[in-house]
Amino acid sequence: MCGLFVSVNFAGDRPAIDDATAVGLRDRLAHRGPDGAGLWRAGPAVLAHRRLAVVDLTDAGAQPMVSADGAVALVYNGELYNDADLRAQIRRLDPRPFASDCDTETVLRAIEVFGEDALARFRGMYALAWWDARRRRLTLARDPLGVKPLYYTEVGGEVVAASEPGPILHHPRLSPAPNLAMLSAYLTTIRTVLGEDTLFQGVLAVEPGSLVRFEEARGRVSRTVRWHWTPAPADEVDEGAEARTREVVGESLEAHLRADAPLCALLSGGLDSTILTALARERLDGLRTYAAGAPGGSENDDLACAAAVASELGVAHERAIVDREAFVQSWPEMVRAMGVPLSTPNETAIFAVASRLRADGCVVTISGEGADELFAGYAAPTVAAWRCSRADPEGAAGGLFQLEANAWVPLGAKRRVLREAALDAAGADAPLVERYQSWFAEAARQAGPFADPVEAHLRLLQRVNLTGLLQRLDSATMLAGVEGRTPFADAVVAHHAQGLPISMKFDPGEAAGAPGDAGGGVAVAAEVRTKIALRRAFRGRIPALALDRPKASFPLPFREWLADQSPALRRSRFAREVFTPEAIDAVSAAPGEHWRLAWPMINAALWGDVWWS
Template structure:
């Protein structure tokens, strides 16, 4: 079997396809695929790929892959976890395979089931690009959660796509499009730029769980979802929910252990990474676990990580950073992310990825657990503020300037915000309203522009505050912050990071859980903790959440004192906005 993760670049230019320019853009993504490159060219169409091999290190699955009649070509970034079952189904239908590749399964799967049929069947972390010569159309499929990225450009006659923004701006060269000021304003609101926007006008992100169709003959694009998140609650006993959840965790972690190269686990000692490590260790003999720490942090998780490593009989590797050269690292980060990104946890995520890459090529992580099982403290805060706003004491709280000396100033500020979406955005540390107004004038943002459009698109007022917040985060914060962060820094060092908690079955199960189970005993992740009792020790399950952060070392406080906020510092340092 051959599975690869890689970088994709392609372009359709019917008037003047510049192959060397296309190859240069493809090779900008060499860090995502250092092992090999591939390309396929057909009548103004260039499909290119950089390859990082994970399973079956031969050339059998080299991409782009093309059918014998040259009618269909395909490139795949990532992995299709259920390709073996789909391959068996296709073999029964008469298809003959010439490789052990999941890409070949996707190729014949498209021919057999069609685009939507393929999209609904495949499970994993992937971008699939398909060219159909007979239909004269290009198609793209992005995985349901948004683990793998895709950017695209269209100017009316040319169409281009890439795994990272830098490949498109490299290909455009002097034609680089102008900065979209509304995207910058969105960044100040969310601390990331939500899909489908990017930093530039004319370049877009394909949203998670989306199909894109591009017609070569008409030069038109359409994007539609092929999957939607259901929040219909399950009517089962807590005992049954517990059994089913544990079974799903066991199966989906096991499904992602396949690799012909060294594999390990990122282990912080928190619940999510601990249960992934625990379930994986049952199948992997003497797994490798990785942990990084920082002097001066004042809150180490090393004892918890060590406890889980001992429990799972892992070869535990840890490293303590004495200091971090932030100037050099900040320059690298700007190159990796290509657009403003305000999550400072990208620093420790990079450091643990770089440390793990010295020993392995694939790691499993616990990403997604907080969104699925209610782990973020702001979910409890959102409910508290909502309940207070609807109480007799605070329901008619007037708007008034809040003096800086007033106790509980932030709580009173949040209580004054009546729009539940605006209140959530402020709770999630968007800039204060006064600063946003100043920045809107600097950027020339129209007065009627609604920067909360991404939250509004996914806000369900029928849900309780906590579940509504989980759904908003699943569609925005998870793909455009958490998964973007992990993809960029892990790919920067040639490391594949798999998040088994984000398999479709676990996602659908988690969002169908009743709120009283999710927050059982009125605890964040209460249902998950209850389900894992007897598997993980109470010292892991019931300790206070810490989060993955890096100590100040002076750089964060310097940025805040000089610029007011990290968001503003990033804009002023990288884009020159003052």
């Protein structure tokens, strides 16, 4: 895992920035790559890299990496899980020997041999950029599910890209400006990125499963976006689903264990992390596991359940305690370090456990993100979506339903929260509604003709929720210099899960017909079954405690702790410019009571003061 920075001056034959500037911007990513740094320049291009050494720890894996003829230069952040297979494919067309065991060399050689089509052959998590000197072409690309981030902008003929927004925004030719449409979207969705839009004007994200190509055309920079991965349609049969699920998940976990640096696993005591821990224990000697949580919890919280599962599995287990003081201290520190608001309160717990395991010498950790979105693990929201899909089987308002059902700050409350000028600049959220409606329609098309109507809702969650959770994991772990790996959030596992019929994922039971809140706040009957294929596949293979344990959304009691940061709202000039006095007063007086307002508003205030105080 690494950090990358790129600058290509399409307006000239020399770079637009000098080496000292490039090094300064690159080193804003030092936390992502504490083990090495590199810089390469030729013609109009500068590529820079910070390395976290995980596979082939020698200097042979240093970046930027350049082809033997000097025509292609690459910076790459991620891990390739089909490295051996891809090397065999390359050798059949290019017999030159490889100089290292590092997957970066495999990626570079694949680009030389297959061009952009190499991306369809990659199985892994990655964000990468390569410069083709012959064609004067820069290509940016990102893995199918968005495990690794990549941002870019264009200013005066110069394309600038980086693993985080910070290096881009500190570029001497750029002045950060808030994207108020995305700020309003963040208040509702707590997502700092939606599609290609970010919280900063002019700074875009490469979308998961896409590539962005830049070339000079008629004196201007031409940008082309192309998808290199598409989701799988749902099938109507479930024959062999349990065995195939067990096989696919086990194979993915094994592929994700490749590392030359110490590896451990995050363990919450829930279904997903327990499956991965049980599989990893069979393949690794001396596996260590880690959990994070608040002190003084119940016997059913993450800390207690994780310890019980670890004991039953016979693995060494440690914990990271996040108390009120640690939460209040790390929250603003993380916002300052990353330059964006936090998405969920759990981000502080991920950072705490990543810091703990890194201090113990671990560099790589396995984590369970992806199972809930791919295998339908959210009971109450999926029951609500089920009802919506029966009332609106054509999905005419499916996107709007998802937006409102999962809202932190409801659309209808925005005029009481945002000042008129800010809400007008956000288009009164019309672009946000249009985006969700469009995404829902696309999700329904991708689900295919055999899909249950609720499948489109699940796929929209994959596009929004899963991408956000993977971004959260990357941000919090990389801030501690740790590589987080997600065997469930894998292209092969995703295609398998997407192909399963809904009967192998979710059964609403009696709750399907019960009256309730369309927003997902209904009481869910015990008959509701989630992640059916996973539970069946691993029943009898993992501790019973984890098999049917209910999911906990926010293991930290953050509502009680919000008051310690609420004064930031009144202090923040940015908050006073965008939020109404009434909203600031209400949250400041009772942040715990108005926690759905308080969390995104306080985050926005902390973020705004990083850039515009």
